[in-house]
Amino acid sequence: MARTKPRLYRGFRDVFAADVLARNRMINTVRQVYERYGFVPLETPAIEYVEVLGKFLPESTQPDGGIFSLHNEDEEWIALRYDLTAPLSRVVSMYPELPRPFRRYQVGPVYRFEKPGPGRFREFYQFDFDSVGVPRADADAEICCVMADTLEAVGIQRGDYIIKVNDRKILNGILELTGYNNLDKIVEGDIPIGPAKGKPYRRQITSDDIFRAIDKLDKVGIEGVELLLTGGRLDESGDYTPGCELSDDALEKILGYLNAKKDSRKEVCDLLAETIGDSEIGKEGVEELRTIDSHLTALGYDESRVIFDPTVVRGLSYYTGPVFEGELTFEVTDESGNSKSFGSVFGGGRYDDLVKRFTGQMIPATGASIGVDRLLAALKHLGRIDTKSSTAHVLVTVMDKNFRTEYHKLAHSLRQQGINTEVYMAGGNIGKQLKYADKANIPIAIIAGDREFEDGKLQIKDLWLGRDLSEEVEDRETWRTERPAQFEINADELLENVKTILNQYKLL
RNA sequence: GCAACCGUAGCUCAGAUGGCUAGAGCGCCUGACUGUGGAUCAGGAGGUCCCCGGUUCAAGUCCGGGCGGUUGUACCA
Numbered sequence: 386m387a388r389t390k391p392r393l394y395r396g397f398r399d400v401f402a403a404d405v406l407a408r409n410r411m412i413n414t415v416r417q418v419y420e421r422y423g424f425v426p427l428e429t430p431a432i433e434y435v436e437v438l439g440k441f442l443p444e445s446t447q448p449d450g451g452i453f454s455l456h457n458e459d460e461e462w463i464a465l466r467y468d469l470t471a472p473l474s475r476v477v478s479m480y481p482e483l484p485r486p487f488r489r490y491q492v493g494p495v496y497r498f499e500k501p502g503p504g505r506f507r508e509f510y511q512f513d514f515d516s517v518g519v520p521r522a523d524a525d526a527e528i529c530c531v532m533a534d535t536l537e538a539v540g541i542q543r544g545d546y547i548i549k550v551n552d553r554k555i556l557n558g559i560l561e562l563t564g565y566n567n568l569d570k571i572v573e574g575d576i577p578i579g580p581a582k583g584k585p586y587r588r589q590i591t592s593d594d595i596f597r598a599i600d601k602l603d604k605v606g607i608e609g610v611e612l613l614l615t616g617g618r619l620d621e622s623g624d625y626t627p628g629c630e631l632s633d634d635a636l637e638k639i640l641g642y643l644n645a646k647k648d649s650r651k652e653v654c655d656l657l658a659e660t661i662g663d664s665e666i667g668k669e670g671v672e673e674l675r676t677i678d679s680h681l682t683a684l685g686y687d688e689s690r691v692i693f694d695p696t697v698v699r700g701l702s703y704y705t706g707p708v709f710e711g712e713l714t715f716e717v718t719d720e721s722g723n724s725k726s727f728g729s730v731f732g733g734g735r736y737d738d739l740v741k742r743f744t745g746q747m748i749p750a751t752g753a754s755i756g757v758d759r760l761l762a763a764l765k766h767l768g769r770i771d772t773k774s775s776t777a778h779v780l781v782t783v784m785d786k787n788f789r790t791e792y793h794k795l796a797h798s799l800r801q802q803g804i805n806t807e808v809y810m811a812g813g814n815i816g817k818q819l820k821y822a823d824k825a826n827i828p829i830a831i832i833a834g835d836r837e838f839e840d841g842k843l844q845i846k847d848l849w850l851g852r853d854l855s856e857e858v859e860d861r862e863t864w865r866t867e868r869p870a871q872f873e874i875n876a877d878e879l880l881e882n883v884k885t886i887l888n889q890y891k892l893l
Numbered sequence: 894g895c896a897a898c899c900g901u902a903g904c905u906c907a908g909a910u911g912g913c914u915a916g917a918g919c920g921c922c923u924g925a926c927u928g929u930g931g932a933u934c935a936g937g938a939g940g941u942c943c944c945c946g947g948u949u950c951a952a953g954u955c956c957g958g959g960c961g962g963u964u965g966u967a968c969c970a
Contacts, residue, residue: 468970624896624966702970784928819930834928855931
């Protein structure tokens, strides 16, 4: 009979103890920060109606790519949530009795039907917090504070991260200045360069594509952005991306805007105010940034933590005002040996129109979201994660089956004192049991047979110490006869001995 | 979606121009005191060489198609 082959669906993964434990710890830390600001927990289902999730039903009969969707029994489209913000906006419009402002946090898996990459999965955790019902920019300033506090709480040092802020209204203002704010045209022609040279292309270009191009600054550099805004760009795989074919004048304005980088937030605001000229929407954006700046400054969140950066776009999404990006700035080397900064782990912004699609009324909201797994990867990289893969701190070994009850009683008494204790339940000699403890990363083993029980003694073994000592032991004989890191103790002194060892490993 | 590269043991890979009974390191299992982790030593298990078809006396190796993976790019809430 053909057996079933165990396999994982592309982009999904199993997560084992060490990683789950580390993630739980991190989530706990983050939760404490969110709660310190008064955010309250919310849980929503993983599945929602497609139209609730957002703009994924064009006029076609199928939801857009990018999400996991299926038909329900009534032939309606439902889908796995791809973020936690759309469900929040549904909740806000479904329960008008909720207190406003509604400030909630939510953590859980979200799903995206995209090509997975290294560290990029189709199921991953996000940890969001949002303020719904607050139009004022001090709410945005608060988001920045929470972001900074959170990153520091989980162990990212000041200087190893930066919160970057921009405002969509300013971006829109710039677009307005260039005259391309309602851009919608078809560009077509023959690919001018590369392996596919001569092949015809045809592409619809809208204002969004200008943002898209700007958003790629990190990836393709300023020259790349320039190409994307003008004639088009050939990437290293030989793929050609048609450009926006902007005028020289417009290009110049955009590039000038992207250069409005200064060390101080105030200077950036001044520079942007100058660049933005008479654009009403642009001026509004600058005012918002000024308000955020003054709040942050008053609270002592200076440019070492939060800066204004005109190049931040944050995708296309639903953002309507300030946008935030929490970036880790320390360098990492990828597998091809290039060093680059770790990148963004925290993102968000103001989205004043998101609830409107349900209720018709504008309900302002602002918030941010942690890419939990990416942040976890960063902490691992920094060595700020202990990778314990066990919950047991003590393994009671079974040397003599006749004493099985005794072993369980020993374990029970330790548990009652709050010590996580496991009794070895499978068969096998002592060596096998110690190997198990070693592999499971359990720090202490207790060994006892008839000799010990007769004398009221126990053998207690510090396995982690033994592991270190073993590096100096040359031959098998001394290892076995000396039994490093193993002590005989009186049975009634077990608890204090266990505690002493666990304290050394900071496990209590 | 498009493009390039890749697919041999659980993992990392070796197997010039077609000629094997397909190998190595690591890992895994057993043993070296039936009361002790590591190192060492001695054994052992483990492969339809991704799948299907073609060329050939002969295919892990060449050709076609599929599937899967990696990377880049597009999209990205």
